[in-house]
Structure formats: structure tokens, C-alpha cells
Amino acid sequence: MKKFKYIFLSAVLIGFTACSEDDYDYSPTAEPLPELTTGSLDFSKYVAVGASFTAGFTDNALFINAQENSFPNILSQQFAFSNGGSFTQPLMSDNIGGLLYSGNVITNPRLFFNGSGPVGLPATPTTETTSVLSGPFNNMGVPGAKSFHLIAPGYGNLAGVPVGAANPYYARMASSPNATIIGDAVAQSPTFFTLSEVGGNDVLAYATSGGTGVDQTGNLDPSTYGGNDITDPNVFAQVFSGLVDGLTANGAKGALANVPYITNLSHFTTVPHNPLSPANPSFGPLIPTLNGVFGQLNQVYAYLQSVGAISNAAERSVVFSSTEASAVVIKDETLTDISAQMIGVLNASPTFPAFVESFGLPAAAAPLVANLLGSIYGQTRQATSAELLVLPSSSIIGTVNTTTFAYLQSQGLPESLAGQFSVEGVTNPLADKWVLLPSEQLAIKNATDAYNMTIDAVAASKGLAVVDFKGILEEASATGISDSDFTLTTDLVTGGLVSLDGVHLTARGYAVMANKFLEAIDMTYGSNFIAAGVKANTGDYPTNYSPTLQ
Structure with a gap:
């Protein structure tokens, strides 16, 4: 019976083909992808400069798997199909997250989902800040760094960490106690660079503290170095222009990312203004x-x-x-x-x-x-819905x-x-x-708009690519953003884009971000990463990490 069935099916197909040979083509319809072309782009020394997103910070911590799934590391893997060189990162010691300073816990382990909500991993960090790593590092993403921190000497001085005058993440990777983040990046003579989320922490600390200047986030993206006030847009403009001047001084090309409205993140949209239910027996x-x-x-x-x-x-x-x-x-x-x-x-x-x-x-x-x-x-x-x-x-x-x-x-x-x-x-x-409050939200929006005007102007003057991270996040929070077979939203836990801390991205979110960088690079420099299929497959990246991963 099986043989008869297949013979019958073949006869039917032949019959249809004979009846209308011009209308039916059973040859494969998918056209082969073009070969990757990158023109004059040189990825042999790719250096990524930025803050938490660049580092791969997720679930309220930095840890090895998250760093390996950072968007710059994902980008470097695509650049390797052209002329990309090696890409080094200041890896943490574990997948627990958190930091020690002289044996004392100074930032907490990562969050995980326990079935009902995000909770802290019941483990002790093993990454010792005072054990300074030997660089240089292609990934110069420093969690918590504001724009002006990137040019601040001593921001990586170990002696300043206990008093909040220095950043522990940079202290464990700085080339010297008096080094600057941008200095360590430029010293590597990058041929291509990304400069991302500069300006994000300049408003984030103010936002996460409810506009009070008082940190209420535990160690969430420790952006308290230098206070929680919004950075003056004029200061930002001067700093950002200097950063790009330094990175392009030797002719390097690059891609910038603008600043999103951080109030679209689930850290600010998850808790309703009206959570007091009459069905609650305690209320x-x-x-x-x-x-x-x-x-x-x-x-x-x-x-x-x-x-x-x-x-x-x-x-x-x-x-x-x-x-x-x-x-x-x-x-x-x-x-x-x-x-x-x-x-x-x-x-x-x-x-x-x-x-x-x-x-x-x-x-x-x-x-x-x-x-x-x-x-x-x-x-x-x-409260009203405006809060x-x-x-x-x-x-x-x-x-x-x-x-x-x-x-x-x-x-x-x-x-x-x-x-x-x-x-x-x-x-x-x-x-x-x-x-x-609405007035505080307006202050954040006005500063963000001013930062983005600077970023757009600098990018235009230098001929650099720009990733519209602001537009991406707006789309994700409104309707969801699609990449491959996935539609990601900013919903906490279930949305797939934003990690358990409500601010930073998941690994899948960072893969989306890497692809958006490739799109911007293609558009500006005439390469064809996306058309050639040289991009991250978002399905290969997780949205949550197991608590057993340590």
C-alpha cells in the first residue's frame, strides 16, 4: 500500500505539471544569500566603549555567561566572518555575579526567577575586585559609568572603591590607578568601535531613585558614583564630542547608539499606580x-x-x-x-x-x-496613571x-x-x-532629548553609524519588536527583552541589539551583514539563566 500511495502521488504531480507547466515551478524558490562584503571596513581591532549594556550586565549583575552574551561579543563573532580579530573581555570569576572587596561583598549576586518573581541567588560572589586583571580589553564596558566618568582619571583607582569615589568594575581592569576608560580604549588603536548607552546612566540614577538623588536600587547598575543628579546636557555634549574625537583620531570608523527613554523600561512600568485590591484580605x-x-x-x-x-x-x-x-x-x-x-x-x-x-x-x-x-x-x-x-x-x-x-x-x-x-x-x-512624578519624568525626557541631539550631530559630522536605541525601546514597549521568529516586549519576566532587574537586557535582548548595530553599519558603510545572513540568531540566546548556573 505504501508503494502504491507514493506512485499515485507522483502521478498526480506529473499530471498537474503537464497541464500547466508554465504556471507551476517546483524548483526551490529560496535564492542563495549573497556573499558577505564589508568594503573598506576594518574589524581587526574592534573596541567597545560604554557602560552596563556594553559589559553585558543582566539580572542585576555581571557574570561570565552574561559577558559572553554581551552585544559587543556577539558583534565580534559576526565581524570574524570578515576580517575581525580577537575580542577580549574582563571576565568575572563565576556565574554567580557580585563582587568582593578584600573578601567583603560589595555588590550582590544575580537575580533568578523562582517561579513567582525575581529573587537573589543564594550564593556568595567569588570575584575579588582587588585582583586586578591584565589587559588590554576590547570590551571597555563599565557598569555604572556616566558620560563624564569615561574621561575621569582615578575612576578605576582601587583605593577609591570603598568610599564610592571609584568604580569596582573598572578598578579590576584599569591599566593603572590614574587611567581613564577612554584612554585605555584609545591606547589600543581601534580600527572600529562602538560607543553605546553613553548618557543612559546620566539619567538612570536619578530615575531609579524616584528623582530624589537617594539610591533605592541596592546594587542595581551601581550608577551612584558621582551622585544621582541628571548630567547637564552641556557637560554631556562636551564630553561626548571629546570621546568620539579620541576614538576617530586614527581614522577608525564606528557606530553610536542613542539614549532611550528609560522610563519605558519595566523597572518603571511594572508596578501599577493602583495595586490596592479590595479582594486582598489584608486590605x-x-x-x-x-x-x-x-x-x-x-x-x-x-x-x-x-x-x-x-x-x-x-x-x-x-x-x-x-x-x-x-x-x-x-x-x-x-x-x-x-x-x-x-x-x-x-x-x-x-x-x-x-x-x-x-x-x-x-x-x-x-x-x-x-x-x-x-x-x-x-x-x-x-497616585494617578501619570505617576x-x-x-x-x-x-x-x-x-x-x-x-x-x-x-x-x-x-x-x-x-x-x-x-x-x-x-x-x-x-x-x-x-x-x-x-x-510627571515633572521628574519630564526632566528625564528633556535631558535625554538633549543628549540625543548631541549624538546625532556628532555622528553626522564624523560620518558614523547610529543605532536608534530610543526607537527600538519605544517599539518594544508599545507593540513588541520582532527578530527572527521572536517578538520581544519590555514586560518583566515574560517579555524576553528586559532582564529580571527591569533595566538591563536579557541575552536575547543583547542579540537583538547586536543585529540592530549590524543594520546601522550596513546602512552607513554599505556592508551587507544582514542581507548575507551574517547576524545573531536570537533563538540561540536565553531569556533567563538557571539558578544552578554558578
Whole structure:
């Protein structure tokens, strides 16, 4: 039967071919790929300069497998099909991640997904910062480096690491204590270079700290060296122009990457502004009581509006829904501080002592409670969809703020009442360090736009390729970005593009980035990496690393 079936099928195919020989062509239709051509491009000495992305930082750490999957290393593998030379990296000692300094842990191990969320690897780092490596290194990506750090002598001085005056990642690879990152790169006389994510850390530290200048990220991309303020665009312009001048001084060609809107990353888009669900047994039953308390304050806001002290009482009013998720309560330092006015109104209210007694306190405690309520809620409101909550806030919303708890107890409140008024995002307003306000987001956007204007102008003046990393991230966050058979988004854990820390890319994300560099190189210099099929196969790169990888 098998033989008969195949003979019959052959007869059918012959019949169709005979009937319409001109309309059916059963020869292979895929055309052979063209040979790779790179023209005058010389990849014999490729040097990559940048920060965390260049280094391969992922899952909140740097480790061997991540470095091997860094986009510059992936690029070097494609350059090897032309005239590319060897590509060396300052490899870590393990796949645990994290750093030691004289045996003490100074940055933590990498994150892994435990089935419910990102958690730290339960292991101890083995990479000792004081064991300085012998270079030079083609990969000059230094996690945490801001634009001006690339030209700063002493940024790799081991003596400065314990006091935050130097970067431990650069300290273990610097050619000398007084060396500069750009100096070590230029000294290698690169024939081709990439200069990427310069400017990213110049706004990232400000963003991850909620615009406060206070780091809340643990050791996430340790960009605190030099403070968390946004770098002045004029300073950036001067530094960036100098970097490119140095890298092109001997005629090297290269590719630059612009700066994305980092607020599109999952570090800023994962935690909703309204995570308080009435179905939560720890929150839902308390809603009537909470609304009773805030109802008193809402009346104060309404009165202050009526006398002209504030313009919009509704903006400050807090109401928790019993049918849908409610927004967290935040401190908004852009609001007029009306603490003194609130205290005055509460103390003058004839019904306030009875309200105080409803909490089991004596009426004589009314002035104390008025002072506490005024000081806590003088600049507060519920968050809106315009706010962005940073990823670490997910672990503190709904928990008791121990500092507030201790303070309220010190003011005479009993333990139970102090605890009730110390719940983060509910009765204890989320501090600004957990929230990016619209004004802070605008400051980040304006700086990023200014940086990108500089990058575009410098690239045009030097005839360099530019990777539109900003556009790539916008596309990924809006609709997803496709590469090979994969569509990647910025969703945390499931999106495939952004790693578990919510800021840096996965290995697959870095493969996509490498391909985008190849596209830009083809477009600018007339090579044909993409057309020739000389590119990274994104499916070969993981989106998560196993916790057993150490």
C-alpha cells in the first residue's frame, strides 16, 4: 500500500505539471544569500566603549555567561566572518555575579526567577575586585559609568572603591590607578568601535531613585558614583564630542547608539499606580475604617479650598474603592505644604476630640493627633496613571514602615495605632523616592532629548553609524519588536527583552541589539551583514539563566 500511495502521488504531480507547466515551478524558490562584503571596513581591532549594556550586565549583575552574551561579543563573532580579530573581555570569576572587596561583598549576586518573581541567588560572589586583571580589553564596558566618568582619571583607582569615589568594575581592569576608560580604549588603536548607552546612566540614577538623588536600587547598575543628579546636557555634549574625537583620531570608523527613554523600561512600568485590591484580605476589610479616617481629612481639604488656601481639594482627597483597585497614597513635594493650616483646622473643630476618642485615645490627645495628621498629610494625594512607581516599591507597598512606626510610638500613640498609621502607600504616604512624578519624568525626557541631539550631530559630522536605541525601546514597549521568529516586549519576566532587574537586557535582548548595530553599519558603510545572513540568531540566546548556573 505504501508503494502504491507514493506512485499515485507522483502521478498526480506529473499530471498537474503537464497541464500547466508554465504556471507551476517546483524548483526551490529560496535564492542563495549573497556573499558577505564589508568594503573598506576594518574589524581587526574592534573596541567597545560604554557602560552596563556594553559589559553585558543582566539580572542585576555581571557574570561570565552574561559577558559572553554581551552585544559587543556577539558583534565580534559576526565581524570574524570578515576580517575581525580577537575580542577580549574582563571576565568575572563565576556565574554567580557580585563582587568582593578584600573578601567583603560589595555588590550582590544575580537575580533568578523562582517561579513567582525575581529573587537573589543564594550564593556568595567569588570575584575579588582587588585582583586586578591584565589587559588590554576590547570590551571597555563599565557598569555604572556616566558620560563624564569615561574621561575621569582615578575612576578605576582601587583605593577609591570603598568610599564610592571609584568604580569596582573598572578598578579590576584599569591599566593603572590614574587611567581613564577612554584612554585605555584609545591606547589600543581601534580600527572600529562602538560607543553605546553613553548618557543612559546620566539619567538612570536619578530615575531609579524616584528623582530624589537617594539610591533605592541596592546594587542595581551601581550608577551612584558621582551622585544621582541628571548630567547637564552641556557637560554631556562636551564630553561626548571629546570621546568620539579620541576614538576617530586614527581614522577608525564606528557606530553610536542613542539614549532611550528609560522610563519605558519595566523597572518603571511594572508596578501599577493602583495595586490596592479590595479582594486582598489584608486590605479590603479595612476600607470602611480607612475611608472614615480620610473622610475627616477630605473635609479639611474642602474647607481649605473654600477659604482659598488650596485650589483643588479633590486632588488631595483620598477615597478607597470597595469594588475596584485603588491607587496608593503618595507624598507629592510639588504640592503646597498645608501642614500648618490642617493642624489649625483640626484643632478648631469641635467634633475632632470625639473623632480622636473613636481610636481609644483620650480627648486630650486631640492636639497631638492633629499635629501628626497635619505633618503626615500636608503634601499628599493618591497616585494617578501619570505617576511611575519604581520596581522596588512592589516589595514595600502594604508593609509597615518601621521608621514611621517608631516615630508615632515616640509621640505617644499605642503600638496598635502606630502600626495602623504606618502602612506604606495606605496610611503612610509613599515617599518620593518610590515614585517618579510627571515633572521628574519630564526632566528625564528633556535631558535625554538633549543628549540625543548631541549624538546625532556628532555622528553626522564624523560620518558614523547610529543605532536608534530610543526607537527600538519605544517599539518594544508599545507593540513588541520582532527578530527572527521572536517578538520581544519590555514586560518583566515574560517579555524576553528586559532582564529580571527591569533595566538591563536579557541575552536575547543583547542579540537583538547586536543585529540592530549590524543594520546601522550596513546602512552607513554599505556592508551587507544582514542581507548575507551574517547576524545573531536570537533563538540561540536565553531569556533567563538557571539558578544552578554558578
